[in-house]
Amino acid sequence: MGYFSPSTKPARPRYDLLDLHQEHEIERAQQENIREPYVINNRDAVWVGNRIAAVIENPTPMWWYIAVSIAGGLASFTGLGLLYLITTGVGVWGENNSANWAWDITNFVFWIGIGHAGTMIAAILYLTRQKWATGINRAAEAMTVFAVMCAGIYPAVHVGRVWFAWYLAPIPNGNAIWPNFKSPLLWDVFAVSTYLSVSIMFWYVGLIPDMAAMRDRVKNKILKYFYAVMCLGWRASARQWANYEFCYLMLAGIATLLVITTCTVVSSDFSTSVVPGWHGTIFLPYFGVGAIYGGFCMLITLLVPLRELYKLRDIITLRHIDLCCRFVLLMALLISYIYLMEFFIAYYGGSPNERFTFYSDRIFGPYGPTWLCMLIFNSFIPMLFWSKKIRRNPWLAFGIVVFPSIGMWLERFVIIVSSVHRDFLPSSWGMFYPTYVDILTFTGTFGVFFLLYLLFIRFLPMIAIAEIRAVLPEANPHEPPTVLKNGAEPGSHHV
Numbered sequence: 001m002g003y004f005s006p007s008t009k010p011a012r013p014r015y016d017l018l019d020l021h022q023e024h025e026i027e028r029a030q031q032e033n034i035r036e037p038y039v040i041n042n043r044d045a046v047w048v049g050n051r052i053a054a055v056i057e058n059p060t061p062m063w064w065y066i067a068v069s070i071a072g073g074l075a076s077f078t079g080l081g082l083l084y085l086i087t088t089g090v091g092v093w094g095e096n097n098s099a100n101w102a103w104d105i106t107n108f109v110f111w112i113g114i115g116h117a118g119t120m121i122a123a124i125l126y127l128t129r130q131k132w133a134t135g136i137n138r139a140a141e142a143m144t145v146f147a148v149m150c151a152g153i154y155p156a157v158h159v160g161r162v163w164f165a166w167y168l169a170p171i172p173n174g175n176a177i178w179p180n181f182k183s184p185l186l187w188d189v190f191a192v193s194t195y196l197s198v199s200i201m202f203w204y205v206g207l208i209p210d211m212a213a214m215r216d217r218v219k220n221k222i223l224k225y226f227y228a229v230m231c232l233g234w235r236a237s238a239r240q241w242a243n244y245e246f247c248y249l250m251l252a253g254i255a256t257l258l259v260i261t262t263c264t265v266v267s268s269d270f271s272t273s274v275v276p277g278w279h280g281t282i283f284l285p286y287f288g289v290g291a292i293y294g295g296f297c298m299l300i301t302l303l304v305p306l307r308e309l310y311k312l313r314d315i316i317t318l319r320h321i322d323l324c325c326r327f328v329l330l331m332a333l334l335i336s337y338i339y340l341m342e343f344f345i346a347y348y349g350g351s352p353n354e355r356f357t358f359y360s361d362r363i364f365g366p367y368g369p370t371w372l373c374m375l376i377f378n379s380f381i382p383m384l385f386w387s388k389k390i391r392r393n394p395w396l397a398f399g400i401v402v403f404p405s406i407g408m409w410l411e412r413f414v415i416i417v418s419s420v421h422r423d424f425l426p427s428s429w430g431m432f433y434p435t436y437v438d439i440l441t442f443t444g445t446f447g448v449f450f451l452l453y454l455l456f457i458r459f460l461p462m463i464a465i466a467e468i469r470a471v472l473p474e475a476n477p478h479e480p481p482t483v484l485k486n487g488a489e490p491g492s493h494h495v
Helices: 015-033 045-057 062-088 103-127 131-135 137-151 153-157 162-168 184-217 221-230 238-271 283-309 318-349 352-364 368-386 394-420 436-459 465-470
Strands: none
Touching (some): 045 436, 045 465, 062 153, 062 436, 103 131, 103 137, 103 238, 103 394, 137 283, 137 436, 162 184, 184 221, 184 238, 184 465, 283 318, 283 394, 318 352, 352 394, 368 394
């Protein structure tokens, strides 16, 4: 006798209903997993090229002149401060015997961190083939170059006698004086100069196809000649594209390695010492995470206003802002973990000097409020990015990332000043107070950075035209053929 009786035997399945249900489930899953396009509102390659090139071709807006004037005025503070420093002496800064590393090294590490982040964003996202990064990589690369230029100001002038700074280069001289390769100052010179040169090459190679496009578009003869020289005779042949992609890939790999190397060198400035608060192996990931953190915050700070002012909402989309905010959130979690590990290592290491630096001086000492602000700005405020609504509100994200940007500078100040102002001997304890020369010189570096960036967006394509076109649906050979608004087919020379 069978197991099932006629009354309990299950009914035969309706395969037609099963197929229909399966189709509905597949369609629902596809709708849930579909991703936003890299360029929204069905924009074609012609529109993308015209919109990005219009930033250069259109008349210069009034706000640009106002912004350049303000940035130029701020940049003059750095020039005047450095001139006063050179003619008077390093004593015009607030350094003293207790805190002989203060605002100069703090500002250097702050700017070099932003410089690390730009190339890391562009290079690593390119190596991992993250197509969404095509809308932000050019801005990140430019941010790198200008931030490293601002960082390079301090190692050159903080030595005191600037006219002897050329002795840092390992070149023959009449006095047979060679650099001290054990000095962290020399490590910084080699690391920063190498990193800057590779970053400029990486940025410049990416600009070549777009400068060729501007050469063929602009009417101004001076600009046309400038773009013709800078594009190196680019004609967009298959051979040139193959060489370009290989060169760009190699430079991305070298730049990624240099980011790690430079982070290692800058962190070794501190970790190779025996000063409590510096003597730790955690400084390499500490500086690396901090660099990416500050870089993404600065990138959002730059992109949100430019996106609105130049009407680039279809190219720099809410998805870009959302993903950048997610990276900020990830870095905030990592940096919070590193903060906890610092205190754990100080406790577990058993050194009374380390415990005093972290548990007594850093929290309850005279710079305690600085540490508290750093913790709130870097670890708590970015937790707002857990909300998707906040991540997709550009101006709200812009307002939030200002706090981590300030917090990353405070972090460098806490690491440097609060570790050296109270060392092993209480008789040598002291306080650091910045002078007006310190403040004006640092404020002026923001003017230098934004002035260079404003000139960049005015005369060079701020978004990679060729890379944006490559991620459009019409660039995919598997997409159905379409006809563009100008009558040209995708892939023709009219696109």
